[in-house]
Amino acid sequence: MKVLVIHGSPRKNKNTDQVINAFFKEVKDIILEHVYLYDLNISYCTGCLACGKNGICPIEDDMQTLYELFETADAIVLGSPMYFNSVTSATKVMIDRTQVYWSRRFMLEHKMEKPKLKKGVFISTAGVSHTEASFEGARKVVSIFFKAINTSYDLEIVVDNLDHESLENQMETLQEITHKGLGFFS
Numbered sequence: 208m209k210v211l212v213i214h215g216s217p218r219k220n221k222n223t224d225q226v227i228n229a230f231f232k233e234v235k236d237i238i239l240e241h242v243y244l245y246d247l248n249i250s251y252c253t254g255c256l257a258c259g260k261n262g263i264c265p266i267e268d269d270m271q272t273l274y275e276l277f278e279t280a281d282a283i284v285l286g287s288p289m290y291f292n293s294v295t296s297a298t299k300v301m302i303d304r305t306q307v308y309w310s311r312r313f314m315l316e317h318k319m320e321k322p323k324l325k326k327g328v329f330i331s332t333a334g335v336s337h338t339e340a341s342f343e344g345a346r347k348v349v350s351i352f353f354k355a356i357n358t359s360y361d362l363e364i365v366v367d368n369l370d371h372e373s374l375e376n377q378m379e380t381l382q383e384i385t386h387k388g389l390g391f392f393s
């Protein structure tokens with residue numbers, strides 16, 4: 208199984224990456240492909256709607272590599288800290304560029320096939336304590352992204368209140384996340 212792990216935090220090895228690492232800690236026999244969005248050159252979608260005519264995004268940048276990875280991965284794990292009740296801006300820029308998949312399905316006269324069906328996990332961390340409802344902004348954005356790339360929203364892991372209680376003091380939480388990773392890929 209090939210898993211595309213999309214790191215959407217600008218801070219490498221901090222909260223969100225630590226949760227991602229815990230998730231994969233004991234998972235074996237899978238191929239991991241990590242991409243760090245803040246290391247990539249991905250331009251904004253300009254709404255040119257060229258993809259509505261031929262199903263191809265004309266912007267030549269690192270998103271072209273991600274389009275290929277969306278076709279070959281069996282599962283996607285997206286990690287993003289919560290920024291203003293949503294995902295980070297680099298994550299949102301990447302998501303907007305998946306408009307190409309909506310165009311292929313709904314705008315082209317000869318509709319193109321969906322990309323391969325994949326399993327999906329969303330991992331997020333937040334500074335303050337959140338209720339289910341306050342997480343809704345990020346969840347809605349990610350669920351429509353997953354839909355665009357034909358990925359089911361199978362699992363969501365959120366660790367909140369990290370401005371007040373650092374992850375280093377939450378060994379039990381990290382162990383639970385490791386357990387969830389094992390369960391998900393077994």
Ligand SMILES: Cc1cc2nc3c(=O)[nH]c(=O)nc-3n(C[C@H](O)[C@H](O)[C@H](O)COP(=O)(O)O)c2cc1C
Pocket residue numbers: 216217218221222223224288289290291292293332333334335336337368369370
């Ligand atoms: C620009 C910005 C916006 C943020 N917005 C929120 C927010 O809306 N809700 C929240 O709980 N935390 C918010 N935070 C805190 C981060 O989500 C939190 O510290 C997160 O764990 C950081 O993850 P990282 O260590 O992977 O960067 C924000 C932080 C930044 C820098």
